[in-house]
Amino acid sequence: MADLIPILSYVTFFLCFAVIFAVMALGLNLQWGFTGLFNVGVAGFVAVGAYTSAILTAPPYPDSLGGFGLPVAAGWVGAMIMSGLVALVVGVAALRLRHDYLAITTFGVAVTLQLVALNARWLTGGPFGLQFIPKPFQDLLGTGLAWNMAYLAMSLAVLGLVYVALERLVKSPFGRVLRAIREDETAAEALGKRAFSFRLQSFVIGCMVMGLGGALYAHFVGYIAPEDFLPILTFQIWTMLIVGGSGNNRGAIAGALAVWLLWSLSGTVLRQIIPQSEQARGAALQIVLIGVILAAMLIWRPRGLVGEVIGTPAGKDEKGNTGKKA
């Protein structure tokens, strides 16, 4: 029985991260899967959420702004609002761009945000990051397995809420317009839809969800630093979405679970088979592995594990025919 505790501990820890990544992947899915917005700045918007929530909820920091000591829930809401505001500014400036141009711009924004986190000591604590980010209900549950499980439950509740809210959105007339814009923007505009406005809304909502994911991360780990928000994070979230199946929210969640599982397993295996002296370089193999999986999926199963289902509930015929059957 005593042997089970560390395993249970690890599984809880693992699932917490998977759930947090799933939230971020859902945000990206609204943008890419449903609207076709090539956002390669995921890490930047996650960082905005993480730092905002940390600053709002932590005890006063001696050398930097913030430490307002607000409740964690206020931090989460604040994270969404701040990520949404940053997305609004970026979106107004950049969303007229298409495809790779939007990708380059959002990538640049994310790198800039990461550099701000690294250098604006008064705001972000600089390279040392922010510590003492409160873990909700820690007084009650301590720091062990019980707290991890409680946090997993909270994260799952947040994920469920985000999933339901986004599902309702993508299956609505709003979601129908997003998909129309994704398929043919000129045709959508010729049918009275102002594409820019819909693209902007999709971008802002998606980034708010990413920011919420960042806040969940910050309060789980209790400590954030600029190196947590490098482009590799964006790459991971993208892989999760593509592997799971973009254009399907259940796919995004499945992808987060699958890719995080592979990432964790490969990390463990690599640590065991690579000699101590080469460990640092060996870790790069993890990234190679994820890249290989991504490429393989794109070749053999481009729709992902669970691909997009064609037809909104209203847009299917009487027999519930989605158009997938011959």
Place this chain on the structure above:
Amino acid sequence: MLRLEAVTRRFGGVTAVDQVSFAVETGSITAVIGPNGAGKTTLFNCVAGLFPPSSGQISFEGKPIHGLRPDAIFQRGLARTFQIPRPFPQMTLLDNVMLAPLGQSGERVLDNWLNPVRVAREELANREKAHHWLDFVGLGALAGRPAHILSGGQRKLLELARVMAAEPRLVLLDEPGAGVNPKLLDTIVEKIAALNSSGITFLLIEHNMDLVAALSRKVIVMAEGRVLITGDAATVTRDPRVIEAYLGVAA
């Protein structure tokens, strides 16, 4: 209903549409014909707002519309179809048509979360209407299928159903008969005539003179960006200037 005054559109040094003026009467079917490169589609794009005219005025129901965005023009009741149809391929036919109606509350984010009952009620009515239009063009049986399976002619019909779902008062049709097999062509002519007798005004570009003669009493012939002559189908096809524009000067 639609009035063009000295509409000109230049692309760099090329004047694709040159001082074009004409009016479309309410309830009519007006055809624009002319050889390739005459500027017909460019003219349509100016009217529909895809790009603004370089100079000149366009008014719809008495109000100026030149310089408005395509979505704003559509919302005023002026719809257009494309020469090469543009269905949303990964969406069902039903979703293609249900997209079009104006003023859907479910297109606002918050209404979907705060007022789902109203959105669902509207969707139900919208769906009935979309089925009606798909049945009207004879695509009812394919309502639940993705649009990419359609043939070229069926795509033209889908575009017609799609714009009609928004209840426009004037419809611009860019070559409704191009690439359509003869049997389907009869269907298209019949549908346009039926819609016209229910009060919808049409302005169409067409090369098929049988279709033009069957539908429109007023034909505008364009060549090299200008209006050559205006008249009925029989008159313009006999006019030597029209023959010259199409075939060149006789040796």
